Each structure stands twice: as C-alpha cells, then as structure tokens.
Amino acid sequence: MDIKSTPPPPPHQITNPSRRAFLAWAAASPSKPMLAFHFLRSLSRIQGVTPVRRRTRTIRRAAYSSMARAASPRRAWSRALLGQARARRSRTLTGRALLLRRRVTAAAPAPPSSPAARSARIIAAGGETSAAARPLPPRQVGDPPRADALRRLVPGGAGMEYCSLLEETADYLRSLRAQVQLMQGLVDLFSCQ
Amino acid sequence: MNCGPPDQLPPATAPSCFLNLNWDQSMDAAAAGGHLDPALSSMVSSPASNSTAAAAPDGLALHGISPRPHYGGTPLSSPPKLNLSMMGQFHHYPPPQVGGAGAGGLPILENLMPVGHLDQFLADPAFAERAARLSGFDARGAAAPAQFGFPDAGPVGASKEMELRNARGESSVSDPASASAEMPPLKGASDGNARKRKAPGKGKGKDSPMSTSAAKEDSGGKRCKSMEESNAAEENSGKGKTAQSNSENGGKKQGKDSASKPPEPQKDYIHVRARRGEATDSHSLAERVRREKISQRMKLLQDLVPGCNKVVGKAVMLDEIINYVQSLQRQVEFLSMKLATVNPQLDFNNLPNLLPKDMHQPCSPLQSSHFPLETSGAPLPYISQPQQGNPLGCGLTNGMDNQGSMHPLDLAFCRTMGSHHPFLNGASDAVSQVGAFWQDDLQSIVQMDMGQSQ
Numbered sequence: 001m002d003i004k005s006t007p008p009p010p011p012h013q014i015t016n017p018s019r020r021a022f023l024a025w026a027a028a029s030p031s032k033p034m035l036a037f038h039f040l041r042s043l044s045r046i047q048g049v050t051p052v053r054r055r056t057r058t059i060r061r062a063a064y065s066s067m068a069r070a071a072s073p074r075r076a077w078s079r080a081l082l083g084q085a086r087a088r089r090s091r092t093l094t095g096r097a098l099l100l101r102r103r104v105t106a107a108a109p110a111p112p113s114s115p116a117a118r119s120a121r122i123i124a125a126g127g128e129t130s131a132a133a134r135p136l137p138p139r140q141v142g143d144p145p146r147a148d149a150l151r152r153l154v155p156g157g158a159g160m161e162y163c164s165l166l167e168e169t170a171d172y173l174r175s176l177r178a179q180v181q182l183m184q185g186l187v188d189l190f191s192c193q
Numbered sequence: 194m195n196c197g198p199p200d201q202l203p204p205a206t207a208p209s210c211f212l213n214l215n216w217d218q219s220m221d222a223a224a225a226g227g228h229l230d231p232a233l234s235s236m237v238s239s240p241a242s243n244s245t246a247a248a249a250p251d252g253l254a255l256h257g258i259s260p261r262p263h264y265g266g267t268p269l270s271s272p273p274k275l276n277l278s279m280m281g282q283f284h285h286y287p288p289p290q291v292g293g294a295g296a297g298g299l300p301i302l303e304n305l306m307p308v309g310h311l312d313q314f315l316a317d318p319a320f321a322e323r324a325a326r327l328s329g330f331d332a333r334g335a336a337a338p339a340q341f342g343f344p345d346a347g348p349v350g351a352s353k354e355m356e357l358r359n360a361r362g363e364s365s366v367s368d369p370a371s372a373s374a375e376m377p378p379l380k381g382a383s384d385g386n387a388r389k390r391k392a393p394g395k396g397k398g399k400d401s402p403m404s405t406s407a408a409k410e411d412s413g414g415k416r417c418k419s420m421e422e423s424n425a426a427e428e429n430s431g432k433g434k435t436a437q438s439n440s441e442n443g444g445k446k447q448g449k450d451s452a453s454k455p456p457e458p459q460k461d462y463i464h465v466r467a468r469r470g471e472a473t474d475s476h477s478l479a480e481r482v483r484r485e486k487i488s489q490r491m492k493l494l495q496d497l498v499p500g501c502n503k504v505v506g507k508a509v510m511l512d513e514i515i516n517y518v519q520s521l522q523r524q525v526e527f528l529s530m531k532l533a534t535v536n537p538q539l540d541f542n543n544l545p546n547l548l549p550k551d552m553h554q555p556c557s558p559l560q561s562s563h564f565p566l567e568t569s570g571a572p573l574p575y576i577s578q579p580q581q582g583n584p585l586g587c588g589l590t591n592g593m594d595n596q597g598s599m600h601p602l603d604l605a606f607c608r609t610m611g612s613h614h615p616f617l618n619g620a621s622d623a624v625s626q627v628g629a630f631w632q633d634d635l636q637s638i639v640q641m642d643m644g645q646s647q
Contacts, residue, residue: 043532052533055533056529058533059529059530059533060529063529144507144511145508146512146515147511149515150515153518153519154518162487163486163487163490166493166494167490167493169494169518170490170494173494173497173517173518173521174497176518176522176525177497180521180524180528183525183528183529186532187528187531187532187535190535191535
C-alpha cells in the first residue's frame with residue numbers, strides 16, 4: 001500500500017468553496033450530518049459491491065434509508081421507510097428464496113415452477129401485503145379530493161388522518177429536500193474533477 | 194288583483210302590482226327569487242319619505258321568503274341571502290318612498306301568510322344573524338331603518354306594520370350565536386348592539402382572527418350564558434381536543450365567565466370559544482378545531498414549498514404540494530442514477546471527514562482535518578484498498594440496517610485512512626473521535642494502525 005506522492009497541502013489551504021459550502025450546508029440543520037454520514041457510508045458500500053446495472057435502484061433505496069435514519073423515529077414516514085427496507089431485505093434474502101431467485105433470473109423470464117419458490121415468495125409477499133392491507137381508519141372519508149395522491153406519495157401515509165398526514169408531509173419534504181441537496185452536492189463534487 | 198290603493202305613491206302601484214304578479218308566480222313555481230329581487234329593488238329604490246313603518250320591506254322579504262318552505266319550492270337558504278343582501282344595500286339610497294307600495298303590499302301578503310309564521314322564520318339563526326347585520330347597517334338601530342321607512346300608511350297597513358316592527362325588533366336583538374333560537378328581549382341594548390354588531394358581522398366571515406370576530410360588545414348576560422352553555426356542553430361531553438382561543442378574545446366576557454366558572458382554566462384539555470354566529474355544539478366545535486389545525490399545517494407547508502405564497506385555496510395548495518413531492522422524488526431518482534455512473538472516487542476519504550464528533554455536531558471539529566474531496570489525486574489510490582477483510586457479502590447491498598455488520602467495514606475505513614492518510618496530524622484526532630464513537634477495540638486498532646503508518 002503506497003501513498004501517492006502528492007505532498008499534502010497544509011490544512012488551512014483546503015478551504016475550498018465546495019468544502020465550505022458543504023460545511024455550511026451540514027451545519028444548517030441538526031439532521032444533515034447524520035444524513036451525510038449514513039448516505040455516504042451506504043454509498044461507499046454500494047460502489048464497491050453492487051454491479052453496475054442495479055446500482056441506481058440500490059442507491060435510491062440507500063438514499064431513502066439514510067433519510068429515514070437521519071430523521072427522528074417519532075416520524076411515521078421514517079418508520080414506514082425502514083419497515084419497507086426491512087421487509088424487502090427479508091423478502092429477498094431468506095436463504096432458499098435467494099437461491100431460487102438466482103436460479104430464476106439465470107433462467108430468463110420464465111416463471112418459477114418450483115413450489116418452494118412459489119411458497120416462499122407467497123409467504124414473504126403475503127407477509128408484506130397483510131401489513132399493507134390493514135383496514136383504513138374511517139376518518140378518511142372526509143378528506144379533500146387530492147388527499148389520496150398525497151397518501152400514496154408520502155410513505156406510511158395510508159393509515160393516517162388528514163391532519164397528521166399534512167404534518168408528516170412537511171417533515172418528509174424537509175428531509176427530502178436535504179437529501180436532494182446532499183446528492184446534488186456530491187454529484188457536483190465528483191463531476192467537476 | 195287586490196292591489197291596494199297606494200294613495201301616497203301612484204307610481205308605486207305599478208311596482209306593487211308587479212310585485213303581486215311576481216308573488217303569484219312565486220307561489221307556484223320554485224326559484225322565483227330572481228323575479229322577486231328586481232321587484233323589491235324597484236320598489237325600495239323609489240323614494241319614500243317617512244320612516245314609520247320599519248320592517249315592511251323586511252316583511253315583504255320575509256313574506257317573499259317564508260312561503261317557500263311551505264310550498265316546497267326553492268330551498269330556504271338561497272333566497273334569503275339574495276333578498277337580504279339586496280336589502281342591505283338599500284340603505285345607501287335616500288329614504289325611499291316605499292310606503293304606498295309597502296302598505297299596499299302588506300295586506301296582500303297578509304292574506305297569504307299570517308304573521309305568526311314569521312316567528313318560525315325568524316327562528317332561523319342564519320336569518321337572525323342577517324337581520325342583525327341589517328339592523329347594524331343603519332345607525333339608528335331598531336328605531337327605524339329610515340331607508341325602508343314607509344310614509345304614514347293607512348290604518349290597515351299600520352297595524353300590520355307595527356306587528357312586523359315588533360317582530361323585526363325582536364329579530365334585531367336576537368342572539369345570532371345561540372342556535373337554540375332564544376330571543377332575549379333586550380330592546381334596551383339593541384341600539385348599542387346594532388352599532389357594535391357591524392364589526393363582528395363583517396368579521397364573521399374571516400377564519401383566523403377569532404379575537405376580532407368575538408363579540409366585543411357587552412350585550413348583556415345572554416351572550417355570556419350562551420358561551421357558558423357552550424363551554425359547559427363541551428366540557429361535559431369531554432372533548433379533549435379543542436384549541437385554546439386567544440386570550441384577548443372577549444376579555445370582558447372572560448371576566449364574567451370566570452367568575453361563574455372558576456375551574457375552567459384548570460382543566461387539562463384545550464378550550465375553544467365558539468365564535469359569534471356559529472353553532473356551539475360540541476361537534477361543530479371539534480370540527481372547527483380540526484379545520485384550524487389543518488389550516489395551520491397548510492401554512493407550514495406553504496412555507497416549505499417554494500412559490501406557494503401567492504396560491505390561495507386549499508385545493509390548489511394540495512396540488513402544489515403533491516407536485517413538489519413528486520418532483521423531489523424524481524430528483525432523487527435522477528441523482529441516484531448520476532451517482533451510480535460517477536466513478537467511485539468518493540468514499541473512504543469522505544467518510545471520516547464528514548463524521549462529526551458524536552454525530553450531533555456540525556463538522557466544525559473536523560475543520561482542522563483534511564477535506565480532500567476536492568483533491569482528486571489523493572483519493573484515487575484509496576480505491577484500490579478494497580474492503581478485504583470485510584464480510585460485505587453479508588448482504589448489505591441495499592443499505593445498512595443492522596449495526597453489527599458495520600464494524601468490520603469501519604475497521605477497514607480506519608485502517609485505510611490511517612495508513613494512507615497524508616494529513617495525519619489532522620486525521621488523528623478525527624480518527625480518534627470516530628473511534629471513540631464506534632467502539633473501544635476499534636479505537637485501539639486504529640491507533641495501532643496509525644502508529645504503524647507513521
């Protein structure tokens with residue numbers, strides 16, 4: 001392991017506008033360093049491991065997961081996001097199902113005929129959908145007309161009253177905006193080199 | 194054609210007869226309010242001198258309106274608004290000579306509708322409120338809206354007018370806030386009430402300023418009693434989610450109320466004061482609280498969503514919010530695609546720099562350390578430092594969820610950072626901070642590494 005022989009610039013010269021901008025951005029709100037930490041950590045993992053064709057999806061999921069982690073666990077949307085990630089992981093990574101999925105993807109888009117795969121997938125899918133198909137609270141009949149679109153957009157919004165849906169939307173918007181700013185900053189940082 | 198002899202105002206016969214014609218039509222068909230209004234306006238705008246008969250146009254309006262529920266035509270709501278709003282405008286005109294027409298019209302209408310029905314109609318709180326507003330429009334109160342004044346009518350009309358005036362006087366002092374439609378005969382305070390009722394009458398339509406719409410006048414104990422009743426009803430029903438109104442809201446009133454109900458502020462749920470002109474039962478109060486919460490949150494969202502300041506209205510706001518959320522999500526997707534294609538120049542160097550001390554402070558403690566995001570040369574060799582010793586195959590492709598698998602990775606980070614780090618003086622404390630955050634054994638390993646690399 002050799003060090004590249006570029007002499008390190010003294011620390012006080014590294015006040016780059018991008019660095020300053022990043023520090024200013026990170027100091028703007030208390031959750032942004034957390035966001036940066038989680039997201040960068042998962043990014044670094046992804047870059048090394050995931051094949052290129054699925055990297056977009058993985059990075060996107062990592063973005064939402066890091067958003068959920070940086071947010072307060074009191075928020076319903078963060079809990080919903082983390083629950084989704086966990087369900088996805090449990091669905092894809094139960095041992096036999098993983099093997100079967102690899103076999104299926106290798107065998108092109110033919111639907112799997114093995115009962116084990118089907119049952120595993122059905123069980124996992126059933127677990128997820130049963131969680132999602134809980135009866136809605138009756139308050140939702142009094143919603144304004146476009147409220148269901150908002151419910152679909154905000155994670156975990158299906159089971160909430162309209163009032164708390166608005167509050168969750170506000171928090172979700174703040175967090176989304178921070179995430180977008182972070183990702184945009186990263187892209188700028190690495191595309192200008 | 195029983196168009197009475199309008200001795201004062203010959204030209205008014207035509208309008209009155211016209212009114213009568215329209216009246217007959219309105220008896221049969223529904224939705225003849227449109228016909229009625231021009232007739233009324235023509236009648237009222239024609240000049241009348243006197244101010245004796247107070248409520249004849251109101252009576253006409255009343256009669257114009259009241260048969261409708263009996264004849265099952267139009268709904269009661271729309272015509273009263275039309276008629277009374279038009280009536281409300283009439284006070285700008287010089288005192289019209291409606292007398293003859295009115296007097297002529299009255300006996301006509303009397304045949305159609307006894308006055309007793311007026312009470313039923315006056316019991317409508319909405320109408321009572323509007324009548325109160327009307328009475329507020331003229332400064333003379335119940336003495337007479339001279340605009341609607343009639344000349345000295347004939348004896349037939351006079352008696353009816355007196356009756357109507359009494360009825361209207363009652364309506365003018367009726368408490369619009371009480372849905373129980375009690376008509377307190379506070380004629381003494383009616384003038385003062387009428388004058389002061391202008392402001393709350395106008396302010397009733399506003400949503401937010403509860404204090405302005407609160408009854409600032411002291412219209413006797415009746416209003417206090419209705420407020421107390423509403424509060425008592427709400428407390429007894431045990432509603433726990435009513436919002437606290439502004440403290441200056443009827444400060445005088447609270448003085449009276451608190452004297453009669455001392456335990457009110459000590460309860461632990463929030464109190465709502467029913468505004469003037471609104472229903473006071475617990476359902477509508479809770480509904481109003483909910484609506485105010487919703488509007489509060491919409492304001493919050495309005496600040497968050499850019500460019501929403503000029504948008505007014507909940508539906509459009511909701512659309513804007515939805516669009517903004519969708520656009521942000523699309524941006525996340527797009528940026529993740531870009532990050533996927535970017536070369537992995539990032540990672541190891543970035544990560545320790547961005548870690549604050551205990552994850553809750555901004556990056557200021559790390560400012561002394563390097564920030565080689567912009568130094569492209571240094572990061573590149575780091576990439577050759579794969580996560581060798583890391584069981585990354587434990588399926589962490591979709592982001593981190595369990596903390597347990599983190600440690601080998603972080604160990605690798607520390608090792609690489611410690612070994613390749615050109616800025617060791619700055620990095621040492623950063624790494625030690627990070628290590629302190631992670632775990633003690635990791636920290637020892639890190640320091641060992643750093644000692645080796647140095």
